[in-house]
Amino acid sequence: MLSSFASSRDATPTAYLDEGTFIGVTDGRTDSFLGVPYAKPPVGALRFAVPQAHDQYSGSYEATAFGFSCPGSGTGAPNITDEFQALLDSVLMEQTAIDEDCLTLNVIVPAGTQSGANLPVAVVRGFYYGGSSQFNGSTIVERSIELGEPIVFVSINYRLSAYGFLASQEIKDAGVTNLGLRDQREALKWVQNYVHAFGGDPAKVIIWGESSGALSVCFQMITNGGNPEGLFHGAFIESGAPLPLGNYTQGQASYDALVNSANCTAASSTLECLRDLSFEALTQAISITSLQGLTPLVDFDFLAGSPANLTAQGIIANIPFVNGNCDDEGTEFSLNTGIANESDVVLALQEGYLPGAPTSALDQVLSLYPDDPAAGSPFGTGDENEITPEFKRISAILGDLDFQGPRRSMMQRLAGRQPVWSFLSKRFKYLPTIGSGHETDIAIVYGPGDLTDYVINFVNHLNPNNKTGIYWPQYTVDEPQLLTLWDGSEPRNITNDTYRAEGMSLLIQLGGEFPVASI
Numbered sequence: 001m002l003s004s005f006a007s008s009r010d011a012t013p014t015a016y017l018d019e020g021t022f023i024g025v026t027d028g029r030t031d032s033f034l035g036v037p038y039a040k041p042p043v044g045a046l047r048f049a050v051p052q053a054h055d056q057y058s059g060s061y062e063a064t065a066f067g068f069s070c071p072g073s074g075t076g077a078p079n080i081t082d083e084f085q086a087l088l089d090s091v092l093m094e095q096t097a098i099d100e101d102c103l104t105l106n107v108i109v110p111a112g113t114q115s116g117a118n119l120p121v122a123v124v125r126g127f128y129y130g131g132s133s134q135f136n137g138s139t140i141v142e143r144s145i146e147l148g149e150p151i152v153f154v155s156i157n158y159r160l161s162a163y164g165f166l167a168s169q170e171i172k173d174a175g176v177t178n179l180g181l182r183d184q185r186e187a188l189k190w191v192q193n194y195v196h197a198f199g200g201d202p203a204k205v206i207i208w209g210e211s212s213g214a215l216s217v218c219f220q221m222i223t224n225g226g227n228p229e230g231l232f233h234g235a236f237i238e239s240g241a242p243l244p245l246g247n248y249t250q251g252q253a254s255y256d257a258l259v260n261s262a263n264c265t266a267a268s269s270t271l272e273c274l275r276d277l278s279f280e281a282l283t284q285a286i287s288i289t290s291l292q293g294l295t296p297l298v299d300f301d302f303l304a305g306s307p308a309n310l311t312a313q314g315i316i317a318n319i320p321f322v323n324g325n326c327d328d329e330g331t332e333f334s335l336n337t338g339i340a341n342e343s344d345v346v347l348a349l350q351e352g353y354l355p356g357a358p359t360s361a362l363d364q365v366l367s368l369y370p371d372d373p374a375a376g377s378p379f380g381t382g383d384e385n386e387i388t389p390e391f392k393r394i395s396a397i398l399g400d401l402d403f404q405g406p407r408r409s410m411m412q413r414l415a416g417r418q419p420v421w422s423f424l425s426k427r428f429k430y431l432p433t434i435g436s437g438h439e440t441d442i443a444i445v446y447g448p449g450d451l452t453d454y455v456i457n458f459v460n461h462l463n464p465n466n467k468t469g470i471y472w473p474q475y476t477v478d479e480p481q482l483l484t485l486w487d488g489s490e491p492r493n494i495t496n497d498t499y500r501a502e503g504m505s506l507l508i509q510l511g512g513e514f515p516v517a518s519i
Helices: 081-090 137-145 161-165 169-173 179-199 212-222 248-261 269-277 278-288 307-312 342-353 359-370 391-413 440-446 452-461 499-511
Strands: 002-006 016-017 019-023 030-037 058-062 102-111 119-125 153-154 200-210 232-237 323-326 420-426 481-486 492-498
Touching: 016 169, 016 179, 016 391, 019 232, 058 391, 102 137, 102 179, 119 137, 119 212, 119 452, 137 248, 137 440, 137 452, 153 179, 161 179, 169 248, 169 269, 200 440, 200 452, 212 232, 212 307, 232 342, 232 452, 248 269, 248 278, 307 323, 307 499, 323 391, 323 440, 342 359, 342 391, 359 499, 391 420, 391 481, 391 499, 440 452
Parallel strands: 019 058, 119 153, 119 200, 200 232, 232 323, 323 420, 420 481
Antiparallel strands: 002 016, 016 019, 030 102, 102 153, 481 492
């Protein structure tokens, strides 16, 4: 299947896949092969269909520019401050244009790497509002060269929003649920078949993701009864954990609304009608019905059950992993909520985050997350950043409900079974309103920054410890230790994962009893 890869620091990078020749681009330090198709374009009859493996490659391919971003991507994170956007802009690259023909990936290697180099591989997933083009893998690869621990960086695009995560009885009957997750699996199979041609070792692959990419990593660990099928051997997870999810029936109303908006109600097959629409017409229908944020649901196929429950049962890949959080995960999601008083907090939780939870249970939550700005998030900022009444309170609750609590639960469940490490970033507390908010850890990886070396070492050795950072102990049930990253003169130390224990325990329980229909 594979031939060879030949490159020198002065030559145009060239890779040979099947009968195809891929022409890449070099900056003298790294060689990049961009916009490589890993599956057939999901257009026409393949819209809303399980991804199909790409035909054998033949001919010549220009792999010098990133491919299209998948529909459902946006141009930036929602509801964030100018200062936070500036931080993201400092480390993320510009997003490419959007089109359905988006199932591509990017391979970045040290300049001159040849087939047979057998370098370890990091396969990276991004967040929902961006594409793989935004992640500058060159900074990671360059740092890996400096450390003498070179790696191959692979970033992938996958279908998002309604294109990747429609859910209904019709979708279930057609066997086309959770298509975005199936795209990711197809990309991992591509890596097994072809990464050797770029100098990677298919036996040394880890999966790595941030935000929704982190959730994707967890879902890949859970599917197939927790059997990774040799597709990956470790995981690096930033701001995501196996969550309690509802099932595909909870997506029926959204599907029906889309069918109605697209004027497909009278069609003998509403799914075929949606496939037959022009890209522009479907995009407009999705926009009208506000379905840009659809996410995975339990389909009893790719996701056999609620990810949180499956993890509790041990139905998850038994591989080394790292999972960490930012201290103020909830702030980004609490802006512009219109919450002005305690009754609004209860209503927001009942309608969106813990649907159907009784008021009595939420009263317990409020007692553990009091109406005291000094106790809220951004944590450790006193009375500052209380931009509206209850902002810091709801920020604390949402951060623990959706991020910190599920991470802690995952660590506690699996620490006795496999090697695991955890971190907490308290960096960027100076950012107004956001503090150490969701996604701020991107800057300490892609900067590059303090986490970069740990990531590179994990890719190489399935252990994050390295020559350049303080020792990071494994997380255990008896000693739940965190690598903690701070602003100031002492940037890293080890702390205990025991804060807000009672509140997180209650939120984990309620999250399981009242799962959300989207994440």
